[in-house]
Amino acid sequence: MKPRAALGCPLLWLLCGPAVSRAAEGMWTFDNLPRAQLQARYGFEPDAAWLRHAMRSTLRLADGCSASFVSAQGLVLSNAHCVLDCVQNLSARRDHVNEGFVARTRGEELRCPSMELNRLEEIRDVSASVTEALAGKSGTDYVEARRALQAQLESECVGDQAPRRRCDLVELYGGAQYQLYRYQRYDDVRLVFWPEYAAAFFGGDPDNFNFPRYTLDAALLRAYQDGQALQPGEHLRLQPRGAQPGELLLSIGNPGHTDRQLTVAQLQTLRALRLPQTLLYYAERRAMLAQYSRAGARQANYAQADLTFTENSLKVYRAQLQALNDDGLFERKRAEEAALRKADAGLTAFDDIARAEQTLRRLYLPYQMLEQRRAFFTPYFKFARDLLRAAAERERPNAQRLPEFQDAALPTLQRRLFSASPLRDAYEETKLAWSLAKLREALGADDPLVQQVLRGQSPDARASQLLRKTRLGDVEYRRRLWQGGAQAVAASDDPFIELARALDAPSRELRRQMEADVEAPEALAAQAIARLRFAQYGRSLYPDASFTLRLSYGELRGWEENGRSVAPFTDFAAAFAHQTGAAPFLLPESWNRARARLALDTPLNFVSSHDIVGGNSGSPLLNRQGELAGLLFDGNRHSIAGAYEYDEALNRSIALHPAALLQALTRIYAAPGLAAELLDD
Incomplete structure (x- = not known):
């Protein structure tokens, strides 16, 4: 089916096409909503005004997660775990991570060093332009043509508004449709409220992706523009x-990535190589970070965010591998593939992907170590490579640059590069030494690249040497190198710059092979498969998640498992009862002091049947009136398999109840002004 064109149209004008959904699942784009299913199941169909209000109230955190405007004065609500990096960066003098933070006046709000919010303003279908530009191309020619068109479309979209505008070329349905998303950028984002780590992460890794839950996983920010x-x-x-219970709720957020349209060959590579290797990497990383944390309170604070995210990632990848080890899932995927093959006996796309996957298996380890920087677990190396490559790429025509260095992408790159986030060299040395050891383990001590990196030293000694001599921890030094361009970077003798320079050619070659020999043929094959799916199913399809704005519908509902009924709510009383007296099952002192003032039967967390995935964290749950009736922050363990398929009987999202946030602000954190702002129309 040919995608419907919507050239230059605002979002509001895209809300007209009917669609017939196949099941109560899906992360739906706003130009293809499951209207018939919503009407049939719930007697509700959001009109243009409802959707416009929802879209213009919701946000994307540029580095991951979702959020929403919740006051007329730019107050933003998201999850505490989405804001952890900001809080840790602001904790150099006072431990806001573990003590909490409340700004009771505007003057007390603290600017997050590197945070950016995006609000979607327009979608434009550019499928015809992309299809024409890529017609007849393959391999490197395909990659270069796509890169050039991306540079053109995104740069034209941004125009002269780079400080306040972001544009992304988005691939949907395996490349059968391309859309240009235009966002308003807000990079002056200030912290307003953060509960203590013990409240936001109560239950820690044992409770993560489980329910019942008892956390206050919420944070408040404020967006500023021109200092106001x-x-x-x-x-x-x-x-x-x-x-x-049973009430319809609609999730509006930015799910990150799903693999529901992958072929059997791609899923087999995930199961046999990519997930096992990633699990091993994160398991050993967790052990290293946990060991570092045990050295003292200061070390534990430094590693806190990295350890939290590592444990979360490890749990996700473990559950995904478990899902792929389910024979039933593969039986269903093979049946779907067989039906599509039968519909077009001449289709070679599945075989083309299978051949490309063999190439991926050969490239995977060195590509992950070098180009994906698994061998260099420190921001110092990323600073060095970004500066080195930016200097070279900015001298090329925009259309010939790597996408992350094209004009439209430079504001985001500069935001990260010039962030004043503090760096702790002793901690960075530990991380780097560990990751250099992983490089040697993966490629072998005799590998020329390993020898080039270590220079005859142990990983510990090499890491110490690099950290001892680098100047990249100085923001102004990084800024001078950026402004000085290729000449300044070439003259730099910083050891991380020298290391990035030595590895740039082999790393670029790995990237070229991955793009030309894996990504390009798989993209062309995916387009052919997607066209066949469109012919079979029409617009009842929804695309895989792509960290773009989506709507998911569901209802507040528990589930049945192993003969046990899981109730949909928890409350404050259950949270106190869940304490054991030791972390991670120890509520902060502020909660225990406030216990007598709390209405303990106030709902705290609840579950719903929404189809969600990572990136949906911070998504608002809206009722029929467009009011915020919940804040998504997690899913149950069954939802992790949602990367590959959705099971309405078991998949559940987990959310914070709005009454819990209001009670916490007023009775625990003495911030009635913030609670009033949340309720003010």
Whole structure:
């Protein structure tokens, strides 16, 4: 089916096409909503005004997660775990991570060093332009043509508004459709409220991806523009009553990535190589970080965020591998593939992908170590390579650059490069030494690249040498290298710059092979498969998640498992009962002091049947009136398999109840002004 064109149209004009969904699942784009299913199942169909309000009230954190405007003065609600990096960067003088933070006046709000918010303003279908530009091309020619067109489309979209505008070329349905997403950028983002780590992560890794849960996984930010609190025009109002069991709720957020359209060959590579290697990497990384944390309170604080995210990732990848070891899943995927093959006996796309996957298996380890930087677990190396490559790429025509160095991408790159986030060299040395040892283990001590990196030294000694002599921890030094361009970078004798320089050619070659011999043929094959799916199913399809704005519908509902009924709610009383007296099952002192003031039967967390995935963290759950009735922050363990398929009987999202946030602000954190702002129309 040919994608419907919508050239130059604002989002509001895209809300007209009907679609017939196949099941109560899907992360739906706003130009192809499951209207018939919503109407048939719930007697509800969001109109243009409802959707416009929802879209203009919701946000994307540029580095991951979702959020929403929740006041007329630019107050933003997201998850505490989405803001952890910001809080840790602001904790050099006071431990806000573990002590909490409340700004009771605007003057007390602290700017997050490197955070950026994006609000989607427009979608434009550019499928025809992309299809024409890529027609007849393959391999390197395909990669270069796509790169050139991306540079052109994104640069034209950004125009002269780079400081305040971001544009992304988005591939949907395996490349059968391309859309250009235009965002408003807000890079002055300030921390307003953060609960203590013990409240935001109560239950820690044991409770992660499980339910019942008892956490206050919420944080408040404020967006500023030109030094003043932003007035966003649209925002969500908190509905303190939340929702009742069985009530329809709609999630508006930015799910990160799913693999529901992968072929059997691609899933086999995931199961046999990519997930096992990734699991091993994260398991050993967790052990290294845990050992470092045990050295003292200061070391534990330094590693806290990295350890939290590592444990979360490890749990995700373990559950994904478990899902792929389910024979039933592969039987269903093979049946789907056989049906598509039968529909077009001449289709070679599945075989083309299988051949490309063999190439991927050969390239995977060195590509991950070098180009994906698994061998260099420190921001110092990323600074060095970004500066080195930016200097070279910026001298080329925009259309010939790597995508991350094209004009439209430079504001985001500079935000990260010039962040004032503190660096702790002793901690960075530990991380780097460990990752250099992983490089030697993966490629072998006699590998020329390993010898080039270590220079005859042990990983520990080489890491110490690099950290002892580098100047890249100085933001102004990084800025001078950026401004000085190729000449300044070439003259730099910083050891990380020298290391990045030595590895640039082999790393670029690995990337070239991966793009030309794996990504390009798989993209062409995926387009052919997607066209066949469109012919079979029409617009009842939804695309894989791509960290773009999606709508998911569901209802507040528990589930049945192993003969046991899991109730949909927890409350404050259950949270206190869940304490054991030791972390991670120890609520912060502020909670225990406030216990007598709390209405302990107030709902705290709840589950719903929404189809969600990573990136949906921070998504608002809206009721029929467009009010915020919940804040998504996690899924149950069954939801992790949602990367590959959705099971409505078991998959559940986990959310914070709005009444819990209001009670915490007023009775625990003495911030009634923030609670009032959340309720103010």
